[in-house]
Every structure is written in C-alpha cells, then in structure tokens.
Amino acid sequence: MPVPPNAAATLKSGALKSGALVCGVADAAAFDAHAPAGHRSGDLLPGAKSVVVVGGAQPRAGDWAATSPWVLQTMGTTERIQSVGRKLAQQIESELGYYALYVPPGTASGDAPFLSLMLAAQLAGLGSRSLAGPVLNREHGFMYWSAAITTAPFEADAPEKEPACPAPPCREMWEREQTTPCLKICPASNGGCLEGKLENGRAVRTFYDAARCNTRVHTHWIGGFQKVLEETLNERDPDKRKMLLYGDFMTRTLWAITYSSTNIAQCFECMRVCPAAHGLKEMQ
Numbered sequence: 001m002p003v004p005p006n007a008a009a010t011l012k013s014g015a016l017k018s019g020a021l022v023c024g025v026a027d028a029a030a031f032d033a034h035a036p037a038g039h040r041s042g043d044l045l046p047g048a049k050s051v052v053v054v055g056g057a058q059p060r061a062g063d064w065a066a067t068s069p070w071v072l073q074t075m076g077t078t079e080r081i082q083s084v085g086r087k088l089a090q091q092i093e094s095e096l097g098y099y100a101l102y103v104p105p106g107t108a109s110g111d112a113p114f115l116s117l118m119l120a121a122q123l124a125g126l127g128s129r130s131l132a133g134p135v136l137n138r139e140h141g142f143m144y145w146s147a148a149i150t151t152a153p154f155e156a157d158a159p160e161k162e163p164a165c166p167a168p169p170c171r172e173m174w175e176r177e178q179t180t181p182c183l184k185i186c187p188a189s190n191g192g193c194l195e196g197k198l199e200n201g202r203a204v205r206t207f208y209d210a211a212r213c214n215t216r217v218h219t220h221w222i223g224g225f226q227k228v229l230e231e232t233l234n235e236r237d238p239d240k241r242k243m244l245l246y247g248d249f250m251t252r253t254l255w256a257i258t259y260s261s262t263n264i265a266q267c268f269e270c271m272r273v274c275p276a277a278h279g280l281k282e283m284q
Contacts, residue, residue, distance in 0.1 A: 007096055008154045011052065014091060018084045020054035021140050024124030027051075027156035028149065031123055039108065039115055041149045045101040049153040052088055053117065053124040055143035057081040064278055085146030095103075098152035111214060117145035122219075124156070130161035131196045132182040132270035133208040134277075135165040141279035142271050166198060167276035175199045181273035194270060213267070224253040264271075 002255040005079035008025055015023040015099050032040035041048040068183045085102050092100035110112045110207070121127050127135040134142055138160065139278055163274035170180040177184075194209035229230065236243040271277040 003096065003098075003152050005152060006030055007152070007186070008062075011014070011088065011091065011154075012201055015054045015088060018087055019056060019080060020114065020128045021056035021058075021143060024121070024126045024157040025050050025052055026120045026123035026231045027155045028078045030156070031120060034119055034123075035116060036112075037114060041115065042258055044115060045086045045099060045149045045151065046149045048149045049148055050150050051115075051124070052082060052092070052150060052154070053120045053145060053147045054088065055121060055125060055126055055137060055140070055145050056084070056086045058141065058143045061278065064272055074261045081144045081146045085148055087152070088146075089148040092148065092150050092152055098146050098150050100150040100152070103149060103272060104163035112211070113148070115147065120147050121145050122159055125159050128160050128165065129206075130163075130182070130274065130276065131170075131180060131203055131206050132165075132186075132194055133210075133213075133276060134271065136274075136276050138162070138164045138276075139277070139279055142274070142277040163203075164276045165202065165274075167274070169275045171198065171201045181275065182270040185273050186270050188257060193206055224249075258264070 007194070012023040015216070023246055026042040028050055031051055031200070032042055032048075035041070037043070041051050089100035089102040092098055103115045118129070121135045122129065127137040128228060130136045135145075135282055137143055156184075161229065166180060170182075173184075179187075180196070183194050183196055184279070186194045188195040188207060193209040194212040195205075196203055199206040228244060232244040235244060
C-alpha cells in the first residue's frame with residue numbers, strides 16, 4: 001500500500017502539536033549504513049524503511065540560568081518527548097497501516113542504546129554533532145530525542161548543510177585562546193572529557209571520552225543508586241555506612257528514580273556554557 005503524498009507532512013504537524021519542536025525523517029538504509037550490527041533499524045524492525053525523529057523537551061532558559069546544579073538534574077528528562085515518539089508509532093499504525101516501533105530509551109546492553117537517536121536526528125536534518133558530543137539544532141540548540149522506526153517508505157529529509165557548532169562566539173574565543181567554552185570547562189588534558197581543534201571556523205578534530213564522562217554523569221537514577229549502594233556495602237565502618245545510607249546523595253538518587261524513569265546522564269556543564277546549546281532566542 002503506497003504512502004499518501006501528504007502523510008509525512010501530516011505526521012510532522014501532529015508531532016509539533018503534541019509538543020515536539022522539530023520532526024524529521026531519516027532513511028532507514030542510510031541509518032543502517034552507519035550503525036553497528038545489532039543496533040540498526042532493520043535489526044529492531046525487519047523491513048524498516050524510515051526512522052521518524054522528534055526533538056524537544058530540553059531544559060528551559062531559566063533552568064540553564066539557575067544557580068543550583070540540582071535544577072537541571074530534575075528538569076533534564078526525556079520523558080516529555082518520549083510520549084510524542086510513542087504517539088507517532090501509534091499514529092503510523094492506526095492511520096497508515098504500516099508497522100511502527102517506538103524506540104525505547106535507555107540501553108540494550110552496557111552503554112549502547114537500542115538505536116542511536118543522535119545519528120537518526122542528524123540524518124533527519126534536525127541537527128549536527130557538537131564538539132561536546134550532543135547533536136545541536138541551529139534554532140533550538142540542545143534537545144532530547146525520540147523516534148519511531150517504521151516500514152512506511154516516507155521521503156527522507158536531507159541532513160543539515162551548516163552545523164550549529166561551533167557558534168560564532170566559540171570561533172572568536174578559539175582565535176583568542178585556542179579553546180572554546182566547552183573545551184575549556186571540561187578539558188581532556190586536565191581530567192575532563194573533551195578535546196578538539198578548529199580551522200577556518202570549522203571543527204576539524206573532536207574527541208569525546210565517553211567512558212570518563214559516564215563516571216561523572218551517572219549520578220542519578222539507577223546508575224547513581226548502584227554507585228552509592230556499592231559504596232555503602234563496601235564500607236566497613238558502621239557510622240560511615242549509616243551516613244552513606246541516610247545521606248544527601250542517596251536521598252537525591254532515590255528522588256531521581258521517583259521523578260523520572262529516564263533521568264540518567266546529568267552533568268550538563270559543557271551544554272551550560274555552550275552558546276549554541278540554548279538556541280537563537282535571547283532572554284532578558
């Protein structure tokens with residue numbers, strides 16, 4: 001059964017009305033050409049033709065400006081945009097009659113996601129990779145992503161031609177200091193996670209130490225609970241063990257599990273200082 005000519009446009013319009021800021025379509029074959037075995041769209045849904053991606057639900061301007069780091073740790077959740085992804089899958093099946101699989105958040109094994117939402121977002125023309133790692137949209141900056149894989153052969157969108165990163169202030173800073181805000185706040189040469197180089201205003205080399213970053217950002221949700229529980233069980237001093245069990249870190253970790261099922265990675269410092277991460281809107 002052919003896809004109606006306006007089906008993709010209708011789907012995108014519905015996604016925006018449901019709360020997404022952007023919506024695009026990536027070709028499943030193009031995605032699978034870049035994805036590792038076991039994490040391709042066709043591995044999850046045989047006969048996949050398209051990956052429909054939505055982005056949004058990012059921290060608000062006030063969240064970025066907050067003086068307490070715990071604000072982002074409770075506001076930084078993908079749950080709002082996940083509901084749009086689930087609705088997309090339902091709409092494709094009920095209205096178009098094609099198989100659709102909502103891509104679940106989290107990881108399939110270890111730190112590997114079921115499907116790279118960042119790769120899908122790039123191929124769908126919704127953003128480009130930044131020096132710090134996350135995909136940034138030129139208009140909206142840093143966003144959370146959700147997607148649905150489908151056997152519907154939608155027309156794919158083209159990737160962005162001009163990347164959001166590096167932003168003009170970052171290019172100017174590089175000319176002065178040979179660094180950028182994100183590289184400066186988290187330098188791999190000094191225990192951080194990032195390294196890179198700009199030439200003629202473009203990033204020509206990037207390095208992101210995911211393993212090191214994971215040790216910093218997994219301080220909430222299940223990862224944080226596991227870390228503090230292990231430390232508590234290994235502590236032989238009964239007074240210190242009690243302090244760990246009833247202390248602030250354990251309490252915040254349990255609250256994080258209560259607030260959100262997907263509140264995993266919560267450092268944000270590279271994105272907090274990134275001019276491109278907050279989008280084009282200027283706040284007073």
